[in-house]
Amino acid sequence: MSRSRIDPHLKSVLAEFSRNYLVKRRNALMGQNFEELRTLLAEMKDASLERNAELLDRFEAEARRRGNEVLRARDGDEANRLIADVLGRNGAAKVAKSKSMVGEETHLNDFLSRRGIEPRETDLGEWIVQLEAEAPTHMVMPAIHLTRADVARIFARRLGRPVPEEIPALVRIAREELRREIFTIAAGFIGANALVAENGAVILVTNEGNGRLVSTVPPVQVVLASIEKVVPTMADAALLLRLLPRNATGQVFTSYVSFIAGAGDHPRTIILLDNHRSEILADPVFRQVLRCIKCSACLNVCPAYKVLGGKEFAHVYMGGIGTLLTAWVHGLKESKAMAGLCLGCHRCEDYCAAKIKIADLVIALRERINEQTGSPLWKRLAFEGVLARPPVHRAAFRAARVGRPLLSGKDGYLRRLPFPFRKYDRFRAVPAPAKKTFSKLFNKSGLGGDQTASRGRITIFVGCLVEHFYPEIGMDAARVLKALGYGIDLAPAACCGFPSANGGFPRSARKSYEKLMEAIRASETVVTLCPTCTTMLGHAGPDLVGDEAAGLADKIISFAEFMERKEKKGLARVLSKRPEPNALTYHESCHHKYYLKAVEATRSVLETATGFKIKDMIETATCCGFAGSFSADHPEVSEALLAEKIEAIKETGAGTVALDCPGCLLQIRGGCRRQGLAVEVRHTAQLLAERLNKRNS
Amino acid sequence: MVRGKRAGAGLVKLFRERAEAAGAEVRTSATPAAARTAIASILEELGAQTIASAADAKAFVPAKFRARLVRGDKAEDSASAEAGLVLAHFGIAETGTLVHLDRSDAGKNVWTLPPVCVAVLEACAIVGRLEDVLPAITKHLASPSGFGQVSLVTGPSRTADIENVLSIGVHGPGRLVIVLIDTIIGKKA
């Protein structure tokens, strides 16, 4: 790719937007039980989807009873045609539009223009992007990628006179221009935030008031809504309204919410669009995508969106949920590039108003994409040929170790990569494989020999990165466990299957997973050092192979959680409390936080060990940009996220960064090294082992 | 006007706080007559030459502004008025929201088109949450012969579409002044 996909200005705007959003959202949700509300919303939407056809019929009947015309459209083209027909029938040469993502989905503006009908966007952001002949880059903030200077330039071109680069003046122009036109426009077009079956009401939510103008002033009225918008009752709509503004913009309520049931003084045509949603409805895995209420919270917290914006990480819909919708409404092919941009950090799932498992579904989508549109040969080789075959996997690393003196400098890092590959390592030094694997070191150390351990036996599974790159982390973990009185068994050094599962290769994932599980089935407790492996062994793997393995999940536990749950007292006995010399900050690794929900365990363990409070960095729970093969697929995004992470670390002034994931460790340590930053980056197990008191170390 | 159970002082206070947080101004009057006086002084402060009024708020038009009333039933007239005078049927304390059971597009326009919206609300019509007024809203929407629309208005019109900076008064009014008729305060005074 020649041109950089990252616009530095946009990146900083989005970063600030995201930070402000989080503060506003927290305030707006004060006194609300978000978890409970979104569970109710998810259940309500599921129940509504279950009876979607019946609710649509009811909606249609009720809306008709109140004087509205209701039409159904199978796909985007049909919807566009129906809209153009209504406008044509009424002699409307121009239509005033309120924001509608569904209208974007059907490319309504292009269609109308081709039919000689001028679409006039009225939402400020939509109007700006329309004048610039662009597409919205955010579902709630369409023009977030443009500056006030851009807007001034765009308006000046439209008005044929200079325009000041001041936001109040620009907003005034938008008002005056719409006021000048609105009374002469024959038709108004709105989308819908929800449809109410019991009374045929269309619910319209806007802050600017443009929706109200558009839906009252022009004499001809058209509504376009997708079929999943229908909910049974007003009480259900009220639940949706309790969450939507709070989660969308951090407002307690939106300025204007209109319930439009009666046609009022104007004829109104409501078009219900399917556009492959019936297929999503019939798909048991993906059906939950249709719970979405388009609040955009998932975009606002998405690290990849924050770096790339909604031009790069979009087709029409943006981000993770956009990827899923795109796969159906615009086609699997269109969703392919987007599916690759999901980091799989699962952060969005914590914020989703409808409890959609967005990241999990993107992984499931990758599988379909690979099946139906093919996958790159190198990936198939890597996942099916190497990772799923432990002997091949081991041989590959053996070869790398043999080549080590050629590849790496004395410092244990690979030499700088030559030109075409520079983008992969310019931002992050890449470690060479360790001289000896963890298994080898461990077996030689005698740490495993104790058959009379007072606390019984425990199995340790370290994962590929520790096995081949950071054996010292495994050794430290083993020393702590031994000091606590455990006899230690090693799980085989094999891939857990996550990389394959994540890449959309479930067959090889299943193979790796089952082989590994077979080997550790007899163990009572398996302690892990990598949150991603833990996610695979305890959650994603059991899902992949079906329920019979689910029982195993309980025995798989991350090192930090094990210490927090079982050994708080033991740690007090074997450790000598000691602070880090220059304060300690903590990076919350994505799977550890969003999947395992284990960061509090780490915090508590670390604070016990050091006797000090962790000095928090901003956005500690934002991805560092490693995300496994992501950093090879999208080095520029990886680089940008790492740069932000390192900035945040620097700001704390801390001398040590603790974390729980060897992948984050590779990324952050390598990045600090490239920047010449004297910061220690340590796994939780290392920070504990360093504090083992003499008797135990 | 719809009358509910008298709202407790706590609800009135919460309504006020939330409405102000959403950018509305709240002025309290003890009686309908005092409200008319308050409205007159608001309109005078504005130097309003013409005002629009929805049918249900006619009783609150101050005497000296009766002659300056434009007919609200044409959208252009509402748009040319310097202020719109409306009556809210309910207030929702939790969000500082005004509820209006719409009867015509013209009535809706008085809320939206003039640069200033002056809304009268009786304290006894304040409820805690949206869910508490749902029966009234649902009833209004239910009748197939009625106008069948309801508006919830919270603060003035706003946008953050340029650089995520908040601006007030983009397509709707830049000011929302709520004249709250609070008879409890009236008794105390």
Ligand code: SF4
């Ligand atoms: S997926 Fe969830 S968070 Fe994202 S827009 Fe939809 S409801 Fe909101």
